[in-house]
Amino acid sequence: xxxxxxxxxxxxxxxxxxxxxxxxxxxxxxxxxxxxxxxxxxxxxxxxxxxxxxxxxxxxxxxxxxxxxxxxxxxxxxxxxxxxxxxxxxxxxxxxxxxxxxxxxxxxxxxxxxxxxxxxxxxxxxxxxxxxxxxxxxxxxxxxxxxxxxxxxxxxxxxxxxxxxxxxxxxxxxxxxxxxxxxxxxxxxxxxxxxxxxxxxxxxxxxxxxxxxxxxxxxxxxxxxxxxxxxxxxxxxxxxxxxxxxxxxxxxxxxxxxxxxxxxxxxxxxxxxxxxxxxxxxxxxxxxxxxxxxxxxxxxxxxxxxxxxxxxxxxxxxxxxxxxxxxxxxxxxxxxxxxxxxxxxxxxxxxxxxxxxxxxxxxxxxxxxxxxxxxxxxxxxxxxxxxxxxxxxxxxxxx
Amino acid sequence: xxxxxxxxxxxxxxxxxxxxxxxxxxxxxxxxxxxxxxxxxxxxxxxxxxxxxxxxxxxxxxxxxxxxxxxxxxxxxxxxxxxxxxxxxxxxxxxxxxxxxxxxxxxxxxxxxxxxxxxxxxxxxxxxxxxxxxxxxxxxxxxxxxxxxxxxxxxxxxxxxxxxxxxxxxxxxxxxxxxxxxxxxxxxxxxxxxxxxxxxxxxxxxxxxxxxxxxxxxxxxxxxxxxxxxxxxxxxxxxxxxxxxxxxxxxxxxxxxxxxxxxxxxxxxxxxxxxxxxxxxxxxxxxxxxxxxx
Numbered sequence: 076x077x078x079x080x081x082x083x084x085x086x087x088x089x090x091x092x093x094x095x096x097x098x099x100x101x102x103x104x105x106x107x108x109x110x111x112x113x114x115x116x117x118x119x120x121x122x123x124x125x126x127x128x129x130x131x132x133x134x135x136x137x138x139x140x141x142x143x144x145x146x147x148x149x150x151x152x153x154x155x156x157x158x159x160x161x162x163x164x165x166x167x168x169x170x171x172x173x174x175x176x177x178x179x180x181x182x183x184x185x186x187x188x189x190x191x192x193x194x195x196x197x198x199x200x201x202x203x204x205x206x207x208x209x210x211x212x213x214x215x216x217x218x219x220x221x222x223x224x225x226x227x228x229x230x231x232x233x234x235x236x237x238x239x240x241x242x243x244x245x246x247x248x249x250x251x252x253x254x255x256x257x258x259x260x261x262x263x264x265x266x267x268x269x270x271x272x273x274x275x276x277x278x279x280x281x282x283x284x285x286x287x288x289x290x291x292x293x294x295x296x297x298x299x300x301x302x303x304x305x306x307x308x309x310x311x312x313x314x315x316x317x318x319x320x321x322x323x324x325x326x327x328x329x330x331x332x333x334x335x336x337x338x339x340x341x342x343x344x345x346x347x348x349x350x351x352x353x354x355x356x357x358x359x360x361x362x363x364x365x366x367x368x369x370x371x372x373x374x375x376x377x378x379x380x381x382x383x384x385x386x387x388x389x390x391x392x393x394x395x396x397x398x399x400x401x402x403x404x405x406x407x408x409x410x411x412x413x414x415x416x417x418x419x420x421x422x423x424x425x426x427x428x429x430x431x432x433x434x435x436x437x438x439x440x441x442x443x444x445x446x447x448x449x450x451x452x453x454x455x456x457x458x459x460x461x462x463x464x465x466x467x468x469x470x471x472x473x474x
Numbered sequence: 475x476x477x478x479x480x481x482x483x484x485x486x487x488x489x490x491x492x493x494x495x496x497x498x499x500x501x502x503x504x505x506x507x508x509x510x511x512x513x514x515x516x517x518x519x520x521x522x523x524x525x526x527x528x529x530x531x532x533x534x535x536x537x538x539x540x541x542x543x544x545x546x547x548x549x550x551x552x553x554x555x556x557x558x559x560x561x562x563x564x565x566x567x568x569x570x571x572x573x574x575x576x577x578x579x580x581x582x583x584x585x586x587x588x589x590x591x592x593x594x595x596x597x598x599x600x601x602x603x604x605x606x607x608x609x610x611x612x613x614x615x616x617x618x619x620x621x622x623x624x625x626x627x628x629x630x631x632x633x634x635x636x637x638x639x640x641x642x643x644x645x646x647x648x649x650x651x652x653x654x655x656x657x658x659x660x661x662x663x664x665x666x667x668x669x670x671x672x673x674x675x676x677x678x679x680x681x682x683x684x685x686x687x688x689x690x691x692x693x694x695x696x697x698x699x700x701x702x703x704x705x706x707x708x709x710x711x712x713x714x715x716x717x718x719x720x721x722x723x724x725x726x727x728x729x730x731x732x733x734x735x736x737x738x739x740x741x742x743x744x745x746x747x748x749x750x751x752x753x754x755x756x757x758x759x760x761x762x763x764x765x766x767x768x
């Protein structure tokens with residue numbers, strides 16, 4: 076090879092190396108993980124979760140990415156199916172944290188799989204946003220964990236209080252909960268809240284996720300003839316199946332799904348018997364209280380997924396916005412620094428300006444402060460019947 | 475009294491589905507001596523086929539519910555039979571009477587087929603309208619017309635299967651192979667052909683169960699897996715490979731689920747089923763109607 080040729084090859088290689096280096100600095104990517112049920116009865120939550128996260132990532136990428144230390148970082152969403160159980164949750168945790176080396180989980184769904192994920196994320200210094208309802212996933216011992224939706228301590232007093240206010244003659248309730256960590260974490264405060272409202276708990280029963288035949292459960296509920304049936308943390312498909320069986324047995328009463336998120340899954344399975352159901356995690360993002368971005372996202376979700384967004388599914392959008400705001404405020408991508416910054420900032424969520432708080436309840440300010448929205452299925456659609464802003468947020472926004 | 479009739483009706487409707495599902499599983503084990511963990515995926519395929527074919531037949535072709543369902547039912551059986559033939563020819567045929575090999579193969583099939591269903595149909599539950607949208611009252615107890623139809627079909631299919639096994643030449647071959655494969659071959663029975671027929675009958679039974687459950691249950695890509703665990707409990711209790719055992723086991727498990735679920739709760743009833751399996755395995759390992767290995 077001649078000297079001239081060697082020089083040409085070396086120059087080309089150097090140019091290529093330089094161009095690839097400059098490209099890396101302009102287009103570095105942050106991987107954001109999601110652990111959610113993408114199949115089974117709770118799949119609609121996981122699908123919406125992923126979709127909302129992708130919308131947030133697309134918007135931030137289009138606006139130039141997250142800007143930290145003079146660099147811009149684009150976002151990439153990695154979603155894995157945790158099948159709403161601890162075993163799959165542990166597998167997803169290993170995949171996200173050890174194989175994909177993700178430093179930020181922007182959405183995790185289901186208390187059991189989230190506990191499996193949290194055991195690893197806290198040890199590896201990974202920031203974790205979660206919808207898990209349990210009080211057990213929060214506290215000073217979990218400094219990197221943040222809740223991205225309202226949980227039983229925020230939802231139940233408002234939901235049950237509204238039901239009791241609308242139906243003052245209601246004296247008795249039967250609870251039916253899925254027999255897993257989510258159900259157990261919901262059932263205790265649910266029973267306590269009903270009792271505090273003077274409603275007698277006739278029975279609080281459990282069923283296994285994956286149950287296919289709900290007639291025995293419905294027969295028992297109908298024979299107790301309660302004024303209210305509370306489906307607690309049951310996903311809409313299971314609650315709908317029980318409601319359908321209850322209607323076959325002729326039971327007519329007040330129906331509440333604390334973790335109820337959408338009318339479509341309920342109406343699909345329960346038909347007309349879904350009418351009048353009160354829900355704690357649904358929202359009417361087309362209604363008068365919705366923000367412009369919520370309306371836009373809701374419209375997009377309806378086209379892409381065939382159903383509107385709800386309080387759970389919009390949670391990944393809010394988590395990504397919180398992550399961006401904290402990283403840019405702290406000018407750091409270190410998950411620990413971001414976790415220290417999150418409780419100090421006010422950021423723009425889909426609901427408007429919000430912050431993290433809840434130290435009085437959980438011992439650590441790691442609860443996203445969002446309005447509690449009580450909805451009801453009316454004419455097959457979700458209608459907002461009550462909205463309460465957290466007093467702590469109002470105080471923060473005034474200061 | 476009404477309560478007892480309701481519990482009996484609950485047992486009948488739950489037991490009918492379990493019976494249809496478990497019959498196919500036990501038949502395949504009896505003839506091929508393989509434990510088919512992929513049986514639930516055949517059930518799922520049929521339910522998904524109904525959910526795919528029925529809505530366009532109703533809303534785009536304008537067909538009445540029963541006609542749309544009939545077309546979807548035939549399509550579901552055809553799809554599942556086709557999957558069954560492929561799975562047998564390229565898979566199980568090579569692992570006949572090989573418990574470990576067939577176990578690994580069927581687990582792989584579950585992963586492959588469930589992953590494919592999820593990729594094709596998505597994870598969101600689907601629903602199709604019932605064929606008969608009425609509630610019936612029997613001495614004060616209630617059952618939907620759709621569920622009653624399911625019970626009648628299950629009884630009809632079971633009687634038909636019993637007739638096929640007891641009264642036809644194919645049934646005689648199936649029984650002979652299940653009893654002693656080598657002796658059956660010495661009598662001129664073509665084992666591989668009989669095994670294929672047995673496998674196809676088993677998959678079609680799963681397809682009928684899936685197609686019948688589609689109008690009464692939210693259809694997901696894992697719906698069959700949820701029935702599979704119960705079906706395994708049923709055939710272990712009833713006796714692996716025993717058709718009579720599958721029928722008895724199905725209604726025994728349905729009885730525990732119905733009565734236990736009423737007097738205690740669903741989770742306690744589930745625990746009771748597993749306790750029953752342990753008791754049966756300790757006292758009569760071959761199951762209620764099974765034959766002890768000689």
